[in-house]
Amino acid sequence: MLLRLLALAALLLPAPRALAFDATRYGSPTFDTPNVDRLVIQGSGSTGDVSAMSVTPAGSGVSAPLADLLASRGVRVANNAALKAWAVAVMPVTREGYAAAGDGGRATYTYAASACAAADDGSQVQSTVLPGCWSIDWSSIRGEATPELFGGAVGFTVDGAQGTPDAQPAVQKALDTGRPVRFTAPFYRMGRSGIVRTPGQEIAGLGPNATALVFHPGYDTGSGAGVLTLSPAVFAEGRKLGPIIRDLRIKGFQPEVTAASDTGTSDAQRLASLVQTSCIDARGGYGAKFVRLILTSCMRGLDLRGDVGEVMVDDLTGSNFITDIDIDGALSTIRIHDHHNFPVNVTPNQAALAQRSADAIRSGRMDDLKVTDSMCIQAKRCIYTYKGVVRTLAADGYPSPGGITTASFSNYDFDIVPLGWQVDDGVASFTGGYYASAKGGVLNAGTVSISGTSNVNMNGDRFFTQNGGIFSLTGIGGISDPNGDNTFLYQTGGFLTLVGSTYGWNGGVGTRTTKPKVWSTGGTIVATGNTAMPRGAGTQAAGADFFRVDTDGANVVANNATPGWTNTFPANSTTGIYLNNRGGATEFTSGFSVTGVGAGISGGGASGCHHSFQASTGYIQCVQNGIGWMPLNIDALAFQVGSQNTGMVVRMYGTGGVHLKGHLSGSLGTAPTITTSAGTATPSTGINDTHGTVTVTAAATVTVKFTLPYANPPDCLVASPDGAKPTWRTTAGAAGRASLVIVTPAAEAVTYHCLGR
Secondary structure, three states: OHHHHHHHHHHHOOOOOEEEEEOOOOOOOOOOOOOOOEEEEEOOOOOOOOOOOEEOOOOOOOOEEHHHHHOOOOEEEOOHHHHHHOOOOOOOEEEOOOOOOOOOOOEEEEEEOOOOOOOOOOOEEEOOOOOOEEEEOHHHHOOOEOHHHHOOOOOOOOOOOOOOOEOHHHHHHHHHOOOOEEOOOOEEEEEEOEEEOOOOOEEEOOOOOOOEEEEEEEEEHHHOOEEEEEOHHHHOOOOOEOOEEEEEEEEEOOOOOOOOOOOOOOHHHHHHOOOOOEEEEOOOOEOOEEEEEEEEOOOEEEEEEOOOOEEEEEEEEEEOOOEEEEEEEEEEEEEEEEEEEOOOOOOHHHHHHHHHHOEEEEEEEEEEEEEEOOEEOOOOEEEEEOOOOOEOHHHHOOOEOOOOEEEEEEOOEEEOOOEEEEEOOOEEEEEOOEEEOOOOEEEOOOEEEEEOOOEEEOOOOOOEEEOOOEEEEEOOOOEEOOOOOOOOEEEOOOEEEEEOOEEEOOOOOOOOOOOOOEEEOOOEEEEEOOEEOOOOOOOOOOOOEEEEEOOOOOOEEEOOEOOOOEEEOOOOOOOOOOEOOEOOOOOOOOOOOOOOOOOOOOOOHHHOOOHHHOOOOOOOEEEOOOEEEOOOOOOOEEEEOOOOOOOOEEEEOOOOOEEEOOOHHHHOOOOOEEEEOOOOEEEOOOOOOOEEEEEEOOOEEEEEEEEEEOOOOOEEEEEOOOOOOOEEEEEOOHHHEEEEEEEEOOOEEEEEEEEOO
16 A cells, blocks of 8 residues: 555656645645645545645744645734744735734735835835745735734723833834824824824724824924824925824823912913923825814814815814914915814813813914804813914925915804903904803904804803904894893994894893993994893893993994983094984983083983983984984974074974075085195095095194185084094184184094084
């Protein structure tokens, strides 16, 4: 039998050092044949059982199942060390793990004869027994790189605690493949920044509550500005496509800070004690996308300063110490949807510090910022726009020209924060939304418009403050003062427009409402068509104004329904135009003062416009120096105005007829004569005896001599749109030709309006 077997082998294996075996006739012995180059197994029409057979290549020390070889499945090795030591350069080899089978480092590799170009023990593994390189077959792991592929630490359950392994080297290797990077473990401790160098790279976890990148108090900020950082060498100047980062939580494991009651430590010192890094530094990343993220306990959550083109942020929750989202790029267009500024993964002391120091969103310059369906509950200010700076490549690597922020906010919830928004520059519009903050907003410069807000609950005094700029509130409903005596809008400068809003001031029974609700100490206010609900029981404190204007100016407060409220305007006003508001009999018990109001007005005298002047549906306009107008819906009311023009009568009828006697309008078509003591004086087009503007080039006394003669000097109002305060007087003049003499303190334009006979 033995001789016959040897003879058969000789016939089947002409090559030297070959061995043939008939599995149909014999069992499955173990061959210890290091000198056999080829194994041929022959069956005679039946299947041989080779399931227990294995092959150990010479010098490798690793056995490969024979069944795998026969099925062309390649070889399986336990870990990266075994792959390095695999000495047979045939068929794919599957590495079951990086350090051990099942640790997440499983992948299949093929052999190439040349050495690895950039061995990283993940995508390229340099053999220690062969000259060539084992290269990963990306299709074996769905084309995605993971930190586990490179030995990233996985499986620890303590959120960034001391002693947990540093996954950053493996994370960096995964990022450097340029492939999509997938994080699959609960936590990865980052000892250094992960640098993104591939434009358009996708970086994803299993969800913000399932996968976290956690940096440690020992974080090396010198390696990058964020836990994940877009490489300045790639993105800053070249304006390359930014990454897609999604489904992750990035958290700063910060040291604890002391409570606010620790008066020996300032907030500046508390902030300086923290790790100074961003969660994601995305400066320069054009077209980046950030989806389903939690960014918390960093100084900045998402840093988008510098020009970043069109960026999309969707479903971001943050609680950070400077801001959740930082923007300052003139050529940026950013869409933010579903941003929640909320205390997540922070201690109570850290949360309190953020509420004393942080903004939810801040923007220096922005071509087009749109924020929708978002809320803020964990910040000093929710929205802050400021005057950004021109950035150059040499200065900080992220060039951007000058500009302003142009932003719109839709359905934003300002919830229990010290200040809803502050605008120091730019244009911001707010539509819809909800205010339950201590203060709604502060406008120092720029333009703000608010419309369609459904609910405003004031939790602090001077809820909106305007110190400059242009401020418009239109169609706001549900304005209430649940906590008592607060001013809704306080203006010190700028131009303010209030239109068509409903104010429900009711502090509750027993609450004394003494402060004006709309209070202007400077600037210009135009308020029309607003409604103030009647004050509730117990709130009729003396002196409670709906409107109060402290300084003279071109103000209009007209056609507002304010039942049960008084209104106060400056005494002896000289240039302003004020219209009172339809309301109860208590309106205008104080306020205007009209010179020389005679006995012809019931209850008049010199005390001002008395409430008995008006019908229940009417209003009066009164201005210093003898101009009086009344609306057309008051029947047969006549009064005398002006100590000098005692004969002027104005009658207003419900039919709409207006009768004027002795009005200067008789010379509307003829221009007066203009003379000046210094410089030149240029009259406006269409100037006449009734009204006009004279522009002078120096401080001077300007005389406007009217065309037609008048028996008495006219009554005039003079104002300077340039802000100066000219003085004036009127005379009858020679031959009955009346004159207006204006003394200007500087080169300016002065406008006059006159009545007389």
